[in-house]
Amino acid sequence: MSNAVEVENVTLHFPRSKGMIQSIVNIFKSNDKGGKGSFTALDQINLTISRGEVIGVIGRNGSGKSTLLRVIAGIYQPDQGEVRTLAKISLLAGVSVGLNGNLTGRENVHLYGSILGNSEQEMDSKMGDILDFSELGEFIEQPLRTYSSGMKARLGIAIASAIEPEILLIDEVLGVGDPQFREKSKARILNLVENSGTVVIVSHSFGLMKEICNRLILVNKGKIEMIGEPEEVIKRYYNLEE
Amino acid sequence: MSDDSLLAEPNPKVSFFKGPVQFIHTFFNQWYLIKNMVKKTLKARYRRAYLGYAWTFIEPFLLSAVYYVLFTIIAGQPDPKYSLYVIVGVIVWGHFGRSLQATVNSLTNGGNLIKNVYFPREIYAITPVLANLFISLLSLSAIVPVMIYLDVTPNHTIWMVPVGLLLATILAMGVGLIMAPINAISQDVSHLFKFIVRAGFFVSPVMWTYEMMLERASGGWLDLVMLNPMVIPITLVRHGVEGTPIEFETLHLIYAVSFAVLSLLLGSAIFKRCEARVVKYL
Numbered sequence: 001m002s003n004a005v006e007v008e009n010v011t012l013h014f015p016r017s018k019g020m021i022q023s024i025v026n027i028f029k030s031n032d033k034g035g036k037g038s039f040t041a042l043d044q045i046n047l048t049i050s051r052g053e054v055i056g057v058i059g060r061n062g063s064g065k066s067t068l069l070r071v072i073a074g075i076y077q078p079d080q081g082e083v084r085t086l087a088k089i090s091l092l093a094g095v096s097v098g099l100n101g102n103l104t105g106r107e108n109v110h111l112y113g114s115i116l117g118n119s120e121q122e123m124d125s126k127m128g129d130i131l132d133f134s135e136l137g138e139f140i141e142q143p144l145r146t147y148s149s150g151m152k153a154r155l156g157i158a159i160a161s162a163i164e165p166e167i168l169l170i171d172e173v174l175g176v177g178d179p180q181f182r183e184k185s186k187a188r189i190l191n192l193v194e195n196s197g198t199v200v201i202v203s204h205s206f207g208l209m210k211e212i213c214n215r216l217i218l219v220n221k222g223k224i225e226m227i228g229e230p231e232e233v234i235k236r237y238y239n240l241e242e
Numbered sequence: 243m244s245d246d247s248l249l250a251e252p253n254p255k256v257s258f259f260k261g262p263v264q265f266i267h268t269f270f271n272q273w274y275l276i277k278n279m280v281k282k283t284l285k286a287r288y289r290r291a292y293l294g295y296a297w298t299f300i301e302p303f304l305l306s307a308v309y310y311v312l313f314t315i316i317a318g319q320p321d322p323k324y325s326l327y328v329i330v331g332v333i334v335w336g337h338f339g340r341s342l343q344a345t346v347n348s349l350t351n352g353g354n355l356i357k358n359v360y361f362p363r364e365i366y367a368i369t370p371v372l373a374n375l376f377i378s379l380l381s382l383s384a385i386v387p388v389m390i391y392l393d394v395t396p397n398h399t400i401w402m403v404p405v406g407l408l409l410a411t412i413l414a415m416g417v418g419l420i421m422a423p424i425n426a427i428s429q430d431v432s433h434l435f436k437f438i439v440r441a442g443f444f445v446s447p448v449m450w451t452y453e454m455m456l457e458r459a460s461g462g463w464l465d466l467v468m469l470n471p472m473v474i475p476i477t478l479v480r481h482g483v484e485g486t487p488i489e490f491e492t493l494h495l496i497y498a499v500s501f502a503v504l505s506l507l508l509g510s511a512i513f514k515r516c517e518a519r520v521v522k523y524l
Binding site: 005103117 | 252428515520
């Protein structure tokens with residue numbers, strides 16, 4: 001089976017309290033060695049994800065789950081090592097990230113859609129489906145700042161889930177809106193998961209992860225603690241030392 | 243050929259010399275995204291204003307009226323066109339200053355978006371500058387009534403208006419791009435440039451004109467004044483509006499144009515080289 005994501009020896013340091021001069025020197029250097037005054041968020045991560053796999057990432061708060069997802073998405077460039085992925089890759093992190101209060105719902109569909117990497121034709125053809133799913137009715141022509149938070153979430157999910165990436169990265173976007181909509185959006189995201197080639201999902205809802213993931217990755221203190229069958233990895237999670 | 247050859251780095255390191263090429267590539271290939279981002283910037287500017295975009299006309303128009311009363315009627319400036327000179331200077335300098343600050347702050351203002359979605363970061367710099375250009379062009383059209391009142395008609399030298407504006411834009415973006423990554427590390431840069439834009443107002447021909455300066459300065463002093471790369475862009479726009487020809491010393495012209503172009507080349511190279519590494523400082 002061919003690979004969708006290859007993470008090779010990736011290390012990423014976050015600056016904590018470096019001086020300005022040192023920081024400027026570091027951004028021009030080809031590899032940042034970290035060291036004093038920085039915090040190692042990812043430490044020599046090696047990971048290969050095959051096409052068609054659904055992989056879950058679990059770990060305590062601050063263990064590096066989201067950072068790993070962002071390195072795969074290209075948001076952070078690793079200080080050492082290399083990440084290689086298929087070309088069409090989308091990260092969903094929070095449902096209102098790409099939305100803007102001053103634009104109307106319809107304008108937001110174009111804005112968020114283009115931010116997620118879609119073309120104008122794609123968004124035009126998806127407009128009807130997005131309007132249906134978001135249940136906004138004539139509110140779609142109103143500025144987003146007049147929306148309730150539930151309406152914003154509905155629009156966000158509707159746009160985000162209309163994309164068709166080769167690799168889909170999801171960071172805790174499940175569980176917004178009222179219970180009815182939560183069910184509906186969960187179904188829609190599961191549908192998206194099924195249709196996307198490859199999925200990496202960060203979540204704390206282990207029930208869901210067991211249901212949909214082929215493998216789980218346990219991340220602890222910036223290192224991969226374990227990769228394997230969901231059941232076993234979750235068991236290991238509960239046995240992690242404090 | 244194995245399938246693995248399709249894999250590529252999501253945000254590859256860009257070599258120093260490829261930076262400018264990447265900028266042009268993004269500009270033409272991400273037009274849909276850029277268009278939507280510009281729209282967002284423009285809408286944010288006039289949110290909750292009934293007159294909205296009309297303010298881009300109203301503001302410079304009222305300002306010209308104030309200058310006319312102030313300089314021509316109260317201060318008794320003999321040249322009736324002086325208020326027109328000032329308003330053109332204010333618009334061009336304002337365009338430069340806003341574009342410069344927007345580019346310096348392009349990474350830091352990316353905020354939530356930059357940490358949660360990846361698209362080529364140069365879009366954060368291109369967007370506010372395009373929005374500014376749009377607003378400045380509207381503002382310039384607001385001086386038409388003033389020109390009619392003062393009986394000023396542009397002629398074939400009108401080409402100097404877009405050229406001057408473009409030169410100011412290139413300069414602002416170039417200098418801003420050089421500074422944007424450093425600003426992401428320390429926002430002192432942003433404060434410094436706020437000051438530079440304020441102080442630059444006085445050493446650039448906004449309240450004075452190139453001709454006024456020529457009467458007083460020559461030789462070394464003239465060269466010193468011309469070290470400011472904004473003297474030529476503002477003067478070009480001013481003469482284009484007024485419909486009068488202008489000649490600069492060749493050396494001064496070469497200096498101003500190459501200052502702008504080189505800073506844009508250097509700026510886009512530095513920006514592309516650093517943007518991926520500075521995001522973690524945001």
